[in-house]
Amino acid sequence: MSTRMFGEPVARREDPRLLTGRGRFLDDLGRDALAAAFVRSPHAHARILDIDVTGALDVDGLVAIYTFEDLPDQVGAPLPVLLPHPALTHGRTARPLARDVVRHVGEPVAMVVAADRYLAEDAAGLIRVEYERLPAVVGIENAEAARDLVHDDVPGNVGAVLLQENGDAAAAIDAAPHVLEFRLAIERSASTPLEGRGVCARWDADDGSLRVYTSTQASTSVRAAIAARLDLPAGKVEVVAPDVGGGFGVKIVHPWPEEVLVPWAARLLGREVKWAEDRREHFVAAAHERGQLHDVRVGFDGAGRVLGLDVRIRHDHGAYTPYGIVIPIVTSTQLLGPYKIGAYRAEVVSLYTNTLIVTPYRGAGRPQGVFCMERTMDRIAGHLGLDRGEVRAANFIQPDEFPYDQGLTFQDGRPLIYDSGDYPGLLRKVRDLIGWDGFGALRAEAAARGRRIGVGLGCYVEGTGVGPYEGGHVEIDSAGRVHVSTGLTSQGQGHQTVFAQIAATELGVPIADVHVTTGDTRRFGYAVGTFASRAAVMSGNAIALACRKVRAKALRIAAEALEADPSDLEITEGEVHVRGDRSASVPLRTVAVLSNPLRYAFDEQTAAATQFAVGGSPSEPPVAAGDEPGLEGRDYYSPVRSTFAAGAHAAIVEVDPDTAEVRVLRYAVVHDCGRLINPMVVEGQIHGGVAQGIGGALYERMVYDASGQLLNASFMDFLMPYATEVPHIETDHLETPSPLNPLGVKGAGEAGVIPVSAVIASAVEDAEGLRVDAMPLSPDELFDLRRRAEHDPALRTRAVSGP
Incomplete structure (x- = not known):
């Protein structure tokens, strides 16, 4: 395989269209459609006694009002638990409309x-509940x-209790x-995300089919859910994700109540x-993440090596558990990160609260785990008076120890085995990038001018490319265009x-000839979705x-035309030719013509095929045994385990x-995602992730009062x-190719966000000499911490720790 395109910073092909306003988002569709609006509960916990719609019936333009009582059983049933787990003994999900x-x-x-x-909003406002x-x-x-x-039949509000352990952590800690x-x-x-959720559905009564546009991260899964709920054959439901203005995890839930109700109403009314x-709806009716408490007990030796670690994780999963635990x-x-821990025990208690559901948000549980482990590493360094980087280095898994089995079970249900890496190399690079060893002089210079600065550090490991599968379809047409489609x-x-x-690398064609379609079930009907840094690895x-299937077929067909052995041929710039000799060649567009079941004559002078007959004699079938017409191929990739x-x-x-007030002066990232396909795209992902991470470290939080009201449900109040x-x-x-997949790639989508809270906490603690145990950290909280530390020495670290 030619590697010409791999590692090249090819400019993003989608940007010119999006930046010039030619994007096609959900709200750009259905200009003549009927509009839906929802009556939503103003209370965090309440029993519905009566719904009076009479005040809304006289609104001009009203078409329909639906409550739970109007829904067929299949439509009104509780939504699915998407990821069941044996530990989730009390899983509960909502109905599309509350009963x-x-x-x-x-x-x-x-x-x-x-x-x-x-008009829909006016009518909704007149309904009295x-x-x-x-x-x-x-x-x-x-x-x-x-x-x-929260649920009368869930004792203690405990949805799940999960135990992960390797070794006897309690004994190891006691002996440390x-x-x-x-x-x-x-x-x-x-x-x-900049764009909230949205659904537009159109019913075709003539052929009994439904087309749904939805701002989703899982179009094929939405199709399956809608087909099941509306009792339609899957082949009669098309789901298309148009341009989606950000997802970051919140749009992976499927189906949302609205993704069931809007298509159901479209079919019932015969209207789009x-x-x-x-x-505001997005703040109170979509999903949140992050909220956890960790009780940590760690034992270690004089070099900072962790001998035993015990963490009790209490997780707030909100009112329902559609995404399991x-x-x-x-x-x-992922709390274990790049480290060898002598013995480990983690107990998870996942709890119901009368707050919005919790589903994965970029990082998906990793920022919390990394915050826990990296704060632990800093605590060990402070306790022993050691360099924070050296304590990490003392605990690293070494490059010659891969594959490394952590002895636990990962989210995909498979062993937590790291496939490849060079963690000491990552640390060396980031220390050089930030100027770690020379920071003491920089601190002294700043202090002489009355400035207070600190440096922080954080390492992480991210499981990516989680299964079970993704697929791809590739077709070369008679004009030489390469059409690539995948379901995510x-x-x-x-x-x-x-x-x-x-595709351009594998096929040896100009990238300008390749056209990619994603998220359209008309083009590719089966997929899992875009989440968990899995797209590059899976699709x-x-x-x-x-x-590779298409390439092999193209070489076989071209070999007949060129009277050559397929193994002697290669493809360069869209032409098949003898290796090292382009004087005799066949364009891929011609190979595409030759691949169909009609009979053709081939003119070597013009390198063109001319149709001269249909069919062929029984002894010369138009399609080779085992072949299908056309120059196309379809395949699926299913991983052995995560990379x-x-x-x-x-x-x-x-x-x-x-x-x-905390200001980030410099930020450095070194990332290993295996083979780099496009460093520009990877850096873009990292930059966006770091920005979100800074938001999570210093600004963004969902503030509930004691009655369950979200107090900052707008961008006026939700800081970012x-x-x-x-x-x-x-x-x-740093590139350590994965041995688990043909391309040697790993994911990069969440790399920027995962350790940021840990890094900022480390840096603020270094600047202030105060323990930072909670995130996000606002100026008023830091000011209060200073005040409390005046009377409580336990809140202080050693004076100001060096790197």
Whole structure:
């Protein structure tokens, strides 16, 4: 295989269209469609006593109002648990419309359909729902206290208890020379993509088919869910993801209530129906993530080597568990990072609260786990008076120890075995990039000018390319165009560029000739979805395998025309020719013509095929045995297990001595995603991830009051970093190819966000000499920490720790 296109920073092919306003997003569709709006619960926990729609019936343009009582059994049934797990003994999911009880603010109670969105909202506002308010359970500690229950049949609000362990952690800790115990916390945040959710559905009564456009990360899964709920053959349901304005995990849930109800209403009414989420709806009715408490007990020796680690993870999964317990599973396994831990025990307790559901958000449990482990490494270094980098180095898995079995079970149900890596190399590179060894002089110079700065460090391992499969289809048409399709969706990752690079490399064609389609079940009917840094590993390898089928067929057909052996041929710039000699060649467009079941004559002078007969004699079948007409191929890639990317981040921050405001001065990232397909795309992913990570470390949080009301459900109140808060990000790469897949690639989509909270906490702690145990960290919280430390020496680290 030629590697000409691999590793090249090819400019993103999708950007000119999107940047010039030619994108086609959900709300650009269905201009003449009826509009749906939803009546949503204003209470976090309440019993529905009555729904009175009479006030809305006189609204001009009203078409229909639906409550739970109007839904057929299959439509109104509870939504599925997408990832069941034996430890999830009390899994609960919501219905598309609430039946008797609402369990979080924003839960849908009724749907209104009208001539336009304004009228639908007017009618929804006139529907009167009588509620009996019930006690709300808000926060992990309140849920665990079990004074009140979110679900009457779930004792103690405990949805799941999961134990992951390798060795006898308690004994190892008790026998260790040094032992520390502490608590860490990360609060709730959310994906908040620029575009909210949305659905547009069109029923064709003539052939009994349904076309659904939805802003999703899993179009084929949405198709399966809609077909099942509406009792339609899967072949009669088409689901298309148009341009999607960001997902970051929140759009992987399938189906959302609206993805069931809008298509159902479109079929029932025989009209196109559309719903596009507004910003407040997204805050209260989509999904959140991150909220966890960790109780840590660690034993270690005088060199900082961890001999035993015990972590109790309490996870807030909100009112329902549509995505099972995958987030705390990932936390409990990815917490180990790039380290050899003598013995390990993690107990996960996943709890119901009367707050919005929790589903994966970029990083998906890893930021919490890395925060726990990296804070632990810093605590060990501080306790022993050692360099923070050296403590990490003392615990690293070494390059000659791969594959390395951590002795646990990963989120895919397979062993947690790291396939390849060079963790010491990552640390060396990031220390050089940030200037770790010379930071003491920089600190002294800043202090002389009255400035307070600190440096932080964080390492991580990320399981990527999780199965079970993805597929790819490749076809070369008679004009020489290469059409690539795969079922997973795109939300800005650069798939149209990266997949085109893979196809161009495998087929030996110009990248300009490759056209990529994603997320359209009309083109590819089976897929899992875009999440968990899996697209390049899964669909990339499937496309490569499909291309290899096409290439082999093209060489075989061209060999007949050129009277050569296929093994002597290669493809260059879209032409098949004898290796090292392009004087006699056949364009791929001609090979595509020759591949169909008609009979052709081949003119060597013009390198063109001329049709002269249809069919052929029985002794000369038009299609070779085992072949199909056309120059196309389809293949699927299913991994043995996940592949593990890794990286190291470092940052220098400045903390204002008076206001406690934190400013990130420099940020450095070194990432290993195996073979680099496109370094420009990888760096773009890293930059976006770091920006989200800074948001999660210093700004973004979901603030609930005791009654379960979200107090900052708008971009006026939900803080986020602007460009002024995100510094220039310095990057470097290290490539340790994965032995588990044909391309040797690993994922990169979440690399930027995973360790940022840990890194910023490390840097702020270094600047302030105060223990940072919770994220996000606001100026007022840091100011309060300073005040409390004046009376509590336990909150202080050693004066100001060096690197």
